[in-house]
Amino acid sequence: MxxxxxxxxxxxxxxxxxxxxxxxxxALLRLAEKDGAGNLRPVFLCRKDLSHLREAHLDxxxxxxxxxxxxxxLVLPKDRRRGEVAPAGLPPLLEALARGVDTWAGRxxxxxxxxxxxxxxxxxxxxxxxxxxxxxxxxxxxYLHAFAKRLGVPSVEVGDWSVSTVxxxxxxxxxxxxxxxxxxxxxxxxxxxxxxxxxxxxxAAPVEEYRRxxxxxxxxxxxxxxxxxxxxxPGWDLPEDAAxxxxxxxxxxxxxxxxxxxxxxxxxxxxGVWTGLLExxxxxPPGDASQPLLVTVTPGTGAVRLLEALRPPRTWRLPxxxxxxLGWYRNEDICITRGGMTALDHxxxxxxxxxxxxxxxxxxxxxxxxxxxxxxxxxxxxxxxxGAPGRAAAxxxxxxxxxxxxxxxxxxxxxxVDGHEKLAAHVYEKFLRA
Numbered sequence: 001m002x003x004x005x006x007x008x009x010x011x012x013x014x015x016x017x018x019x020x021x022x023x024x025x026x027a028l029l030r031l032a033e034k035d036g037a038g039n040l041r042p043v044f045l046c047r048k049d050l051s052h053l054r055e056a057h058l059d060x061x062x063x064x065x066x067x068x069x070x071x072x073x074l075v076l077p078k079d080r081r082r083g084e085v086a087p088a089g090l091p092p093l094l095e096a097l098a099r100g101v102d103t104w105a106g107r108x109x110x111x112x113x114x115x116x117x118x119x120x121x122x123x124x125x126x127x128x129x130x131x132x133x134x135x136x137x138x139x140x141x142x143y144l145h146a147f148a149k150r151l152g153v154p155s156v157e158v159g160d161w162s163v164s165t166v167x168x169x170x171x172x173x174x175x176x177x178x179x180x181x182x183x184x185x186x187x188x189x190x191x192x193x194x195x196x197x198x199x200x201x202x203x204a205a206p207v208e209e210y211r212r213x214x215x216x217x218x219x220x221x222x223x224x225x226x227x228x229x230x231x232x233x234p235g236w237d238l239p240e241d242a243a244x245x246x247x248x249x250x251x252x253x254x255x256x257x258x259x260x261x262x263x264x265x266x267x268x269x270x271x272g273v274w275t276g277l278l279e280x281x282x283x284x285p286p287g288d289a290s291q292p293l294l295v296t297v298t299p300g301t302g303a304v305r306l307l308e309a310l311r312p313p314r315t316w317r318l319p320x321x322x323x324x325x326l327g328w329y330r331n332e333d334i335c336i337t338r339g340g341m342t343a344l345d346h347x348x349x350x351x352x353x354x355x356x357x358x359x360x361x362x363x364x365x366x367x368x369x370x371x372x373x374x375x376x377x378x379x380x381x382x383x384x385x386x387g388a389p390g391r392a393a394a395x396x397x398x399x400x401x402x403x404x405x406x407x408x409x410x411x412x413x414x415x416x417v418d419g420h421e422k423l424a425a426h427v428y429e430k431f432l433r434a
Contacts, residue, residue, distance in 0.1 A: 001038075001039050002039065002132055003039045003040075003041040003129075003132050004037075004039050004040050004041060004132065004134045004432060005041045005042075005043055005128060005129070005130075005132040005133045005134060006025075006028070006040065006041065006042045006043070006133075006134060006135045006136075006137060006432065007043055007045060007133055007135070007136045007137070007144065007147075007148075008021045008024075008025060008042055008043065008044050008045065008136075008137045008139070009021075009044075009045040009046060009070075009072060009136070009137075009138050009139070009141035009143075009144040010044065010045075010046045010048075010072070010139040010140065010141065011046075011072055011074040011139060011140030011141055011161055011163075012046060012047045012048075012071070012072050012073075012074060012075050013074050013075050013076050013140070013161075014340065015299055015341070016159075016160075016340045016341035016342075017046070017139045017140050017159065017161065018044075018046060018048055018052060018056075018139075019056070019228075019324070019341050020139045020158060020159045020160075020201070020228060020341065021044065021046075021137065021139045021158070022044075022052075022053070022056035022058060023056070023228040023230045023324070023420045024137065024158060024228070024420050024423060024424055024427075025042045025044075025058060025065065026056065026057065026058060026230060026323070026420070027230075027420045027421045027423075027424030027425075028040065028042065028424045028427065028428055028432070029042070029058070029061045029063055029065070030061075030421075030424075031424055031425065031428045032063060032428070032432070033061060033062070033063070035428075035433070037433075038062055038063055039063070040063050040432065041063065041064060041065075041066065041125075041128075041132070042058075042063075042065050042066070043065075043066035043067070043068060043113060043128055044065070044066065044067045044068070045067075045068055045070050045072070045108060045141070045144070046067075046069075046070065046072055047069060047070070047071055047072065048067065048069070049067070049069070049114075050067060050114055050116055052067075053065055053067060053116045054116060056323070056324070057323040058116060059116040059117060059118065059120075060118055061117060061118055062117060062118050062119070063117065064115040064116065064117040064125050065115065065116055065117065066113040066114065066115045066125065066128065067113065067114050067115075068108055068109060068110065068112060068113050068114075068128070069112075070104075070107060070108050071107070072100075072104075072140075072141045072143075073093075073096055073097050073100045073104070074097065074140060074141070074161075074163060075093075076089075076090075076093070076170070076361065077089025077090065077093060080275045080276055081276055082359075083274055083276065083277060083358065083382060084358055084359035084360055084361070084382075085170060085174070085358065085359065085360035085361045086360075087174035087175075087176055087360050090167070090170055090171055090174060090176060090360075091171070091176065091181070093167070094167050094171070094181060094184050094185070095184060097163060097167065097184065097188060098183070098184030098185075098187050098188060100143055101142075101143060101146065101187050101188070101191060104143035104147075105143065105146075105147045105150075110127055110128045110130065111127040111128075112127075113125065113127065113128050130151060133148075133151055133153050134153060134431065134432060135153060135154060135155070135156070135427070135431045135432060136148035136151075136153060136154070136155040136156070137155070137156050137158060137427075138155060138156070138157050138158070138195070139157075139158055139159040139161070140159055140160075140161030140163060141163075142163050142164070142188050142191035142192045143191060145157070145191050145192065145193075145194035145195050146191045146194060148194070149194050154196040154197075154431055155194065155195050155196055156195060156196060156197045156198075156199065156427060156431075157192065157195040157197070157198045157199065158199045158201075158224075158423070159199075159200070159201055159204070159205065160200065160201050160204035160205040160340070160363065160367070161205075161363070162192055162210050162213055162214075163188050163192065164185045164186075164188035164189040164192060164213070165189075165206075165209060165210060165213045166362055166363045167181075167185065167188070168181070168185055168362075169209075169362025169363065169365075169366075170360055170361065170362045170363075172362070173359075173360050173361075173362050173365070174360045189213070189216075189217070190217075192213075192214070192217075193214060193216075193217030193218070193219050195219065197222065198210070198214055198219060198220075198221040198222065199221075199222050199223070199224050199423055200221055200222070200223050200224065201223075201224055201227065201228070201344065201419070202223055202224060202226070202227065202415070202419075203227075203343070203344060203347065203367070203370050203371055203374060203376065203415075204339070204340060204341070204343070204344055204367055204370075205223075206363070206366035206367075206370065207221070207223055209366065224419040224422070224423050225416055225419055225422050226415060226416025226417055226418055226419030226422065227344040227345075227347055227348050227415060227416070227417055227419050228341075228344065228348075228419050228420040229326060229344075229345070229348030229349075229417030229418065229419070229420075230323055230324050230326065230420060231322055231323045231324035231325070231326035231327050232326045232330070232345075232348040232349050232417045233417065234327075237323060238321075238322065238323070238326070238327045239321045239322075241319070241321060242318075242319040242321035242322045242327050243327055243330075245318075245319040246318065246319070246322070246327045246328045246330070246331055247331060249304055249316045249318070249328070249331070250263060250331040252316060253293055253295065253304070253306065253316065254293065256293070256306060256314065257286050257293075258288070258289035259287070259289060259291060259292065259293050260289065260290055260291060260292055262292035262293070262333045262334070263292065263293050263295060263331065263332050263333055264292045264293065264294050264295070264332065264333060264334045264335070264336060264393075264396075265294075265295055265296065265297070265329065265332040265334070265335045265336065265337075265346075265351075266278065266281065266294055266295070266296045266307060266336045266337075267296060267297065267335060267336070267337045267342045268337070268338060268342075274338075277385065278296060278307065281294055281307040281308070282305065282307050282308065282309070283309055284307075284308050284309060285308065285309055286308045286309065287308065291393065292333070292334075292393065292397075293306060294306070294307040294308065294393075295307060295332070297318070297325055297328060302317055302318035302319075302320075302322070302325075303315045303316070303317060303318075304316040304317070304318065304328065324345070325345065326345050326348055326349050329345055329346050329348075329349045329351055330349035330350075330351065332346070332351050333351070333352075333405075334351065334352050334353070334354055334396060334400060334405070335351050335352070335353050335354070336353075336354045336356060336380065336385070336396070337353060337354075337355060337356065338355070338356055338357075338358050338361075338364055338367075338368075339355055339364050339367035339368055339371065340364070340367060343355065343367065343371055343376075343377070347376055347412050347415055348415075348417040350409045350412040350413055351409075351412075352376070352377060352378075352400060352405045352408040352409065352412075353371055353376055353377025353378070353408075354377060354378055354379075354380045354396045354399075355367075355368045355371050355372060355377045355378070355379055355380065356368075356379075356380045356381075356382050356385055357379070357381075357382050358382070359382070374411065375407070375408060375411045376408060376411060376412060377408065378396070378399040378400075380392055380395065380396060381395075
């Protein structure tokens with residue numbers, strides 16, 4: 001039986017793009033396994049490595065999952081000292097992205113795929129044969145739609161990125177938008193509108209703005225019914241023992257020093273834009289017993305760190321049985337974040353949000369607006385968080401007193417957590433079922 005290859009290209013601006021693709025592939029593989037179809041071969045095209053596939057539990061299936069390392073060009077320029085998008089880097093990035101329309105596919109080494117599966121590294125897998133490609137799934141990689149058209153197969157866009165729309169918005173926010181950008185933006189938009197279907201993540205993708213963008217090319221968009229909450233449900237997609245260990249880590253954290261019984265997570269996803277902030281918080285002296293504990297999780301390592309100068313320093317390790325960090329996030333009382341997949345993950349586990357702005361980041365601004373308008377969190381000043389974390393914490397605490405946190409959780413309970421499974425069922429039935 002010939003393999004059914006599904007190409008999955010994910011943008012490299014943080015970890016969110018890969019996480020979206022990995023959770024959708026996880027759900028597709030479960031469906032194929034139930035269907036007795038052992039020939040599904042998802043192949044990721046991105047700047048990641050096999051450790052990322054294993055961390056996403058994509059090595060838990062008999063069907064091999066492949067990865068070909070390729071630069072998908074999308075990494076927004078960041079000023080890590082100031083914690084914002086660096087405006088001067090936007091025009092060169094747009095030029096590079098537009099050049100990628102002509103060069104991207106030619107840089108992919110189809111004979112160099114590496115594989116993982118339940119049987120270990122699948123070294124015996126043959127090179128990817130493009131004649132076996134049945135479907136292309138893009139998460140913010142417009143070139144894949146043009147490549148799919150060349151192959152004569154359908155492509156689907158999933159997630160929260162329209163590269164042309166976000167780049168236009170970032171340039172406008174930074175006051176840099178000019179007529180010289182029209183051509184590059186149009187080339188990217190033309191690729192995006194080749195998608196057979198467009199599925200947007202709620203509270204992450206600016207739906208109305210993207211609806212207008214795709215309508216200009218005669219395309220409609222759909223919104224996923226729920227978030228991609230893989231790991232949100234103990235006993236279903238989170239092993240009970242892993243959930244119990246995460247709960248034990250929370251208890252050990254609260255025993256580390258006197259505190260007010262609250263654990264607040266500070267998360268920037270896979271972006272380094274908060275590097276300076278996390279370092280400053282980690283170097284501060286321990287708070288008094290009236291303060292919450294501030295913690296973060298290091299992406300890729302599962303290390304839970306207390307953000308203060310605890311002596312001796314301590315690190316708590318998340319259990320290997322977790323398919324995602326959601327098993328830990330459910331143990332936080334509040335999440336301080338920029339938005340994106342980290343915010344949606346906390347929606348999945350019903351943890352209220354404090355959403356921080358990232359200047360010159362149009363998509364981040366749209367996400368923050370949607371989350372606040374939906375009543376899923378409150379806005380927090382970046383300058384307060386960087387310069388006066390105690391004041392920011394007091395402001396967050398004020399918002400969530402008097403039952404407001406419970407109201408936020410009630411709204412979150414109305415958001416389905418199985419969006420990845422519903423979308424996978426649609427995609428599998430329409431494009432992949434033999």
